[in-house]
Amino acid sequence: MRSSRNKKSRKFLLTSLFALLIIILLVFGLSRLPKYINKVVDKTTKISEYNLLLQNFLGTEKRNDTLILFMNNAEQRYGGGFIGSLGYVSLDKGKIKLDPVREVYYYDYFFGEANYIEKSPDPTEGEVLYSLKDSGQSLDWPANAKRADIIFERLSKKNVNTVLGVTPEVLKYLIQKTGPIELKDYKLTVTDSNITETIQQQVEFGKDKRQGKDPKTILTSIVTVLMERLQKKNIAELKDLALGLEKLAESRQILVYSSDYEVSQLLKKYKLDGSLESTSADYFLTSEKNLSIDKSNAFIDRKISRSFNIIEDGSIEVSAKIVRNQTLPVSFPYYDPNIPDVLTHVVRKNKSFIKIALPKKTQIIDYEGATKLEFRGSEGGYDIYGFQSDLEPLVPSEYNFKYKLPFKLAGESTFQLDSYIQYPNGGWKNEVANEFVAPKGWRLKYSNQPIKQSGGKVYYNEKVDKDIQLKLIYEKK
Structure with a gap:
């Protein structure tokens, strides 16, 4: 029994660490953005901005609590995709506290208690009572992230400083870079070309759902293998992976929001926050x-x-x-x-x-x-x-x-x-x-x-x- 509990705890730990790794790799990517940064700032400013983002995301100066939204873009939403799962990571001067990744309904079962009502910018909708799964209804992602932040804080009683949104394209990329994953418990081989269909089928009618378990358990299994592989990578290899994550951020598959004004302005400057671009043209x-x-x-x-x-x-x-x-x-x-x-x-x-x-x-x-x-x-x-x-x-x-x-x-x-x-x-x-x-x-x-x-x-x-x-x-x- 203890072995089973330890194995389950380890899976939750690795899943949360994976979400944290995305943040770390993204920070590595930010340090390698010369095509953006060199055009607008000198070297001193670049280092200063990179350090600010690094300190904020990793909580080196003050605690940073990050809410992770796993968005399924196969079921598209204006904010990136249906929010099916959530993660939560706290970093405080080298100390890491991790919550298990949970199905969104774990919180949304009580979404009425959050009582988050907001007037929609769409005049046909009027006043809307939002849940976490439906928080991504705006074209402007910071509005979605702030909405999810408030609802999550009300339901979980936990603080949020940063909101990170990721789509399955991130998993697809990491499988492409590290190779297919054999899932013996499911008798499946997951590749970068079949991951979308495999996850959807397992979530909708797979063995976990038939047995009354969390149907998103397959995601934990995939992430566990990826974490074990990534733990063996050296810094140079992780930086190489960060280049691909940089491209995913450029294609808006990774989105970041911060409640800190200065950090939010940098995220907007480097087009990482999913906001609507301002232009008079x-x-x-x-x-x-x-x-x-x-x-x-x-x-x-x-x-x-x-x-x-x-x-x-x-x-x-x-x-x-x-x-x-x-x-x-x-x-x-x-x-x-x-x-x-x-x-x-x-x-x-x-x-x-x-x-x-x-x-x-x-x-x-x-x-x-x-x-x-x-x-x-x-x-x-x-x-x-x-x-x-x-x-x-x-x-x-x-x-x-x-x-x-x-x-x-x-x-x-x-x-x-x-x-x-x-x-x-x-x-x-x-x-x-x-x-x-x-x-x-x-x-x-x-x-x-x-x-x-x-x-x-x-x-x-x-x-x-x-x-x-x-x-x-x-x-x-």
């Missing part, structure tokens, strides 16, 4: 929330196309098209042990609500058919519009709309068009295609991104998993 963000209560968002191809028509007076009209294609049919049938008479599927026909952020006072000119574009309030200084997308598997669906930007371009002999395309938190790689049509008598002089030109038009077309900033300078012929 053209801005575009599309994010989605799963409505079908399944894991189909992991199996969707997405393409965003925009055609910019620059008119003689400097105004800009944009024709936008979003194409979504569910690449996997209804799959992985199962009977939920709690509802044994009902056949369901891990992957169903995807239903999602799509939100689009545009510059404030953008004028919607038109939309077509199923798009049914609705105004959904404002966030981060941007107007938010949305529509519901119901997909038939293997059949691409198109959503078209047209809008006019709230500013004009100006210049006697040259003008500059800036466009910022923000990648969604916890998002999946998508194709971005932009077309720019200038007025007669003007030609492109400079672009900061690789483009193609044909027939007087400028084209930018890439598959992206991070924010894209476009700068085009035109001159008179």
